Amino acid sequence: MLRQLTAVMLAMATGLAGATEVPEDPLTKPIAEEFAKRKWLTPIPPVRIFGNTYSVGFEGLSVTLIHTGKGLILVDAALPQSVSALEANVRSLGFQLSDIKYILSTEPHYDHAGGLAALVRDTGGQVVASKSAAVVLQSGRAGPDDPQFAELPEFPKIIDVRHMRDGQKLRLGDTVITAIATPGHTAGSMSWTWQSCEGESCKTIVFGSSLNPVSDDHYHYGAEANRKATDKFRATIARMRKLRCDILITAHPAQSGGDVKFRALLANPVSNPFFDSAACRNYADRHEQLLNERIAKESAAPR
Numbered sequence: 001m002l003r004q005l006t007a008v009m010l011a012m013a014t015g016l017a018g019a020t021e022v023p024e025d026p027l028t029k030p031i032a033e034e035f036a037k038r039k040w041l042t043p044i045p046p047v048r049i050f051g052n053t054y055s056v057g058f059e060g061l062s063v064t065l066i067h068t069g070k071g072l073i074l075v076d077a078a079l080p081q082s083v084s085a086l087e088a089n090v091r092s093l094g095f096q097l098s099d100i101k102y103i104l105s106t107e108p109h110y111d112h113a114g115g116l117a118a119l120v121r122d123t124g125g126q127v128v129a130s131k132s133a134a135v136v137l138q139s140g141r142a143g144p145d146d147p148q149f150a151e152l153p154e155f156p157k158i159i160d161v162r163h164m165r166d167g168q169k170l171r172l173g174d175t176v177i178t179a180i181a182t183p184g185h186t187a188g189s190m191s192w193t194w195q196s197c198e199g200e201s202c203k204t205i206v207f208g209s210s211l212n213p214v215s216d217d218h219y220h221y222g223a224e225a226n227r228k229a230t231d232k233f234r235a236t237i238a239r240m241r242k243l244r245c246d247i248l249i250t251a252h253p254a255q256s257g258g259d260v261k262f263r264a265l266l267a268n269p270v271s272n273p274f275f276d277s278a279a280c281r282n283y284a285d286r287h288e289q290l291l292n293e294r295i296a297k298e299s300a301a302p303r
């Protein structure tokens with residue numbers, strides 16, 4: 001009798017615990033939760049940037065949506081824990097998640113690619129990245145060629161990634177997106193460019209990958225062993241400087257003044273602060289200076 005009673009009580013207790021616990025979703029499990037919230041995930045209202053191109057991301061992390069007339073394309077996915085807010089932003093613009101056909105990835109780091117796996121599950125969209133980024137996305141962890149290798153958290157991996165080469169084009173509906181390989185911040189970094197029109201007025205939009213020369217404690221941009229990678233980084237910056245670029249969106253908005261532009265756009269949508277034909281040049285100049293400063297610091301005080 002006592003044994004029976006204990007069994008019943010145990011079953012009740014388990015049942016109760018089961019009722020109150022929310023089952024954990026491995027694809028949206030937070031990464032660096034407090035840090036990410038403070039630094040990147042302040043909400044901003046979803047808004048049209050120009051033509052068929054919308055912002056559906058956050059104050060510190062860009063996620064861009066392109067409405068092609070035959071489906072949607074997302075650029076970047078932010079973090080696992082921000083997927084539900086991102087999806088709510090897409091819906092609040094009147095779009096359906098199931099219309100997302102492609103999700104383009106700028107870099108295989110958890111803050112831009114961490115949400116990809118959940119988004120693929122929820123939308124059925126195809127992830128597209130450079131070949132070398134795809135290797136990282138498919139394992140969920142960066143390789144030792146990544147300047148931040150020792151400090152990077154893992155993120156949910158994506159099984160099926162389509163590769164695109166530099167200069168290759170992706171077509172959907174009325175939109176053609178060109179891949180621009182921009183290695184440096186990561187070896188697989190890719191930027192994306194497309195044209196967007198409002199009536200007769202057409203603008204070239206660039207979604208620029210991060211160009212900031214950050215690293216773990218071991219990596220030196222000026223080291224002989226990394227000479228090839230740093231040469232590529234310089235070539236990326238030179239290329240960014242010369243891109244045709246009427247509107248620049250960067251993976252982290254603040255790295256190109258995008259945070260200020262968003263606030264201005266929300267305050268006064270009539271004069272669009274994103275029209276800035278010097279934006280890519282300024283982005284390149286700023287990051288060339290940061291790279292030079294970084295290398296000077298390394299040689300002044302080798303770590």
Ligand SMILES: [Zn+2]
Pocket residue numbers: 107109185210
């Ligand atoms: Zn990064």
